[in-house]
Amino acid sequence: MNRLPEEDRIAEILAGLTGTRPQDWYLTFKARHAMLLAFRAVRGQMGPGTVVTQLLTCCTAVDPIIAADLTPRYAEVSRCAASICPEKLSLLPDDRAVVLQHTYGLIDETDSENLVRIAHEAGLPVIEDCAHCVGRMARGRGSAPLADISVHSFGVAKMLDSQYGGAVWVNPDSPFADVCRDLRDRLASLPVAGAALTARTKTFIFWNRVFNHLPTGVSRWLRRTVAAAGLFEPAVSDEERRGRVSHEPLRPSAEVCRRAIEAFAGLEDRERVRAEAVEVYRDAFADMPGVETFSSAMSGPVQPLLKFPVLMADRDRAERAVSGACEAGYYTEAWYRPYLGPGVLDEEVYCVPEDTSSVAVCLHIVDTLATLPCHAGAEGARAVVEVVRDIAAR
Numbered sequence: 001m002n003r004l005p006e007e008d009r010i011a012e013i014l015a016g017l018t019g020t021r022p023q024d025w026y027l028t029f030k031a032r033h034a035m036l037l038a039f040r041a042v043r044g045q046m047g048p049g050t051v052v053t054q055l056l057t058c059c060t061a062v063d064p065i066i067a068a069d070l071t072p073r074y075a076e077v078s079r080c081a082a083s084i085c086p087e088k089l090s091l092l093p094d095d096r097a098v099v100l101q102h103t104y105g106l107i108d109e110t111d112s113e114n115l116v117r118i119a120h121e122a123g124l125p126v127i128e129d130c131a132h133c134v135g136r137m138a139r140g141r142g143s144a145p146l147a148d149i150s151v152h153s154f155g156v157a158k159m160l161d162s163q164y165g166g167a168v169w170v171n172p173d174s175p176f177a178d179v180c181r182d183l184r185d186r187l188a189s190l191p192v193a194g195a196a197l198t199a200r201t202k203t204f205i206f207w208n209r210v211f212n213h214l215p216t217g218v219s220r221w222l223r224r225t226v227a228a229a230g231l232f233e234p235a236v237s238d239e240e241r242r243g244r245v246s247h248e249p250l251r252p253s254a255e256v257c258r259r260a261i262e263a264f265a266g267l268e269d270r271e272r273v274r275a276e277a278v279e280v281y282r283d284a285f286a287d288m289p290g291v292e293t294f295s296s297a298m299s300g301p302v303q304p305l306l307k308f309p310v311l312m313a314d315r316d317r318a319e320r321a322v323s324g325a326c327e328a329g330y331y332t333e334a335w336y337r338p339y340l341g342p343g344v345l346d347e348e349v350y351c352v353p354e355d356t357s358s359v360a361v362c363l364h365i366v367d368t369l370a371t372l373p374c375h376a377g378a379e380g381a382r383a384v385v386e387v388v389r390d391i392a393a394r
Contacts, residue, residue: 006257031153031166033249039068112138290392
């Protein structure tokens with residue numbers, strides 16, 4: 001593969017952030033493209049079967065499993081970190097891989113290490129979803145990265161927010177050498193996104209401003225119309241809410257890469273601002289009645305989170321906490337309510353079980369979750385705390 005100079009530069013940046021080698025990083029047009037290729041490699045080497053993942057996620061993190069002709073199977077999540085709970089994980093003969101998702105950027109080293117150990121002992125590779133924490137990975141003893149494959153996003157509403165682009169790290173020391181070799185071959189043969197697709201990436205902010213200033217019904221119609229006409233590349237398309245992928249995987253063009261490189265230059269400042277917000281939230285919610293927290297967000301080194309998750313007494317208070325933050329001038333959304341956000345159009349395609357008793361903790365989190373903004377730093381966090389305090393006390 002003849003990589004673009006811009007691809008090499010991003011690989012160097014990510015290697016520097018993670019203490020890894022540039023040659024083990026590959027670029028994709030979207031992070032979900034990297035996930036799709038990873039699951040195709042799993043199926044190619046391990047055969048058909050199921051992938052253990054979670055309902056507390058975006059549908060685009062499950063679409064690649066379905067598109068790779070594998071079946072998603074949903075495990076219970078941990079109240080420590082909102083990722084798969086290793087203590088409650090039961091693996092089955094049909095399982096082919098396990099997903100380790102760092103929800104909102106929360107990395108719980110103990111849970112991660114236990115999850116990887118359990119998966120590896122069962123002969124299953126671990127796909128790490130770092131969409132919310134680009135350049136950060138779960139590490140074990142000796143600081144070595146734990147996952148076999150680690151996927152990072154530069155996309156919409158992420159840490160970089162350069163709108164498009166993603167990367168995948170392939171562990172050179174993974175015990176699943178065949179899967180990793182297969183994935184490297186697939187990544188090496190990817191074509192670069194063409195001029196038409198690159199041009200559509202330039203219009204994303206413009207069209208979203210237009211949509212946001214229109215009535216809901218008109219906005220939805222216009223969004224579908226301009227997307228169908230090839231004038232807009234949505235963050236999540238209706239097709240992707242039906243378990244499909246919008247197009248085959250690609251590498252990013254030089255222009256898309258350049259935007260990501262510019263965004264990486266500001267990553268340290270972004271992380272500092274978010275960490276300052278997290279410190280405020282940690283102090284405020286340590287003993288606030290009516291508000292529950294995730295222990296991984298409250299203890300250990302302060303992590304620069306995409307959003308700070310708390311659980312309110314009920315769904316109504318959770319919704320009011322989110323809307324109250326927005327009304328105070330600090331925009332946020334309830335990630336992920338509904339589960340498989342922003343909501344799927346055919347649950348049967350996603351193999352959502354009728355009996356959800358095995359994921360009761362996950363559904364309780366979904367029902368009472370308020371994801372608070374971190375992008376406005378300490379000042380914004382203090383204002384949001386007062387909103388939440390008022391709602392929790394009612």
